[in-house]
Amino acid sequence: KAGVTQTPRYLIKTRGQQVTLSCSPISGHRSVSWYQQTPGQGLQFLFEYFSETQRNKGNFPGRFSGRQFSNSRSEMNVSTLELGDSALYLCASSYWTSGYEQYFGPGTRLTVT
Amino acid sequence: SQQGEEDPQALSIQEGENATMNCSYKTSINNLQWYRQNSGRGLVHLILIRSNEREKHSGRLRVTLDTSKKSSSLLITASRAADTASYFCALDDKIIFGKGTRLHILP
Numbered sequence: 001k002a003g004v005t006q007t008p009r010y011l012i013k014t015r016g017q018q019v020t021l022s023c024s025p026i027s028g029h030r031s032v033s034w035y036q037q038t039p040g041q042g043l044q045f046l047f048e049y050f051s052e053t054q055r056n057k058g059n060f061p062g063r064f065s066g067r068q069f070s071n072s073r074s075e076m077n078v079s080t081l082e083l084g085d086s087a088l089y090l091c092a093s094s095y096w097t098s099g100y101e102q103y104f105g106p107g108t109r110l111t112v113t
Numbered sequence: 114s115q116q117g118e119e120d121p122q123a124l125s126i127q128e129g130e131n132a133t134m135n136c137s138y139k140t141s142i143n144n145l146q147w148y149r150q151n152s153g154r155g156l157v158h159l160i161l162i163r164s165n166e167r168e169k170h171s172g173r174l175r176v177t178l179d180t181s182k183k184s185s186s187l188l189i190t191a192s193r194a195a196d197t198a199s200y201f202c203a204l205d206d207k208i209i210f211g212k213g214t215r216l217h218i219l220p
Contacts, residue, residue: 035210042212043201090156101146102203104156 002026004093004105012111018079021108025072025093031055032074033102034066037088046089049074050097078110086112117145117202117211125217132189134214136202137182143205145178145185150213151198159187159200192218 005024013019025032033056034046045058049068068074072093078085088109092102117136126132136145147159162169162178162185169176175188189196199213 043210045210092156101158101161102148103158104148106155 004091004103006089006091006105006108008108009106010109010111012113013081014113015081015083017081018077019081019110021076021078021089021091021110023074023076023091023093023105025074025091026103029093029095029103030072031094031097031100032068032072033092033094034074034076035090035092036060037090037107038086043090046076048097055097081112083112086110117204119200119202119211119214121214122212123215123217125219126192127219128192128194130192132192132196132216132218133186134200134216135184135186136211137184138202138204139183141180145205146203147174147176147185147187148201148203148210149198150201156201189216192216194218194220 004026007022023032031050033048035043036046037043046060046064047054047066048056052068063079066076088107090107091105094100094102117138120135142164144161144163146161148156149159150156160169160171160174160176162176164180173190178185197218199215201210201213203210
């Protein structure tokens with residue numbers, strides 16, 4: 001089975017712009033979660049989608065949004081980028097929503113200048 | 114929402130020694146998972162332990178869970194250079210990670 005893929009791998013954007021990141025889960029996995037990782041804050045949960053519905057949400061401002069499509073692929077959008085949004089954004093897929101291991105993608109490294 | 118807190122924040126040991134790291138949490142959980150992250154392989158799931166389990170083994174890894182103390186420990190025996198990584202615990206389906214323990218194996 002192919003692993004979790006994320007595109008793009010690297011991205012440089014300017015303050016005020018918006019960005020869309022994409023995640024393709026492992027085939028058959030229905031849950032997709034997004035995380036932000038920074039040296040200062042560590043790994044922080046953004047949101048989880050299951051069967052096209054947002055199931056859980058972390059403590060991030062409304063500028064961060066996501067969605068999941070019927071094929072379980074997910075996208076994450078950040079609007080009005082700020083310098084502090086520079087981070088590694090990780091996507092993880094899981095067969096179900098709880099009690100199952102998550103498989104992480106390589107991440108998208110976003111730099112906001 | 115609660116967060117697992119790993120302890121210590123950083124640990125350096127000689128190759129071949131055992132490494133122990135801990136995770137504490139505040140409210141009841143259904144399961145706890147340990148993950149490893151290094152630059153080469155990204156974040157990788159190591160082991161899942163459910164709340165009704167006390168100990169679980171996987172190769173050189175041993176995980177214990179004490180629900181009365183709300184803590185878990187991860188023991189890596191006979192450490193190798195490849196074990197150099199950050200280790201995280203994750204709680205339940207809330208998937209709240211701590212900041213991790215950075216483990217460095219010295220040659």
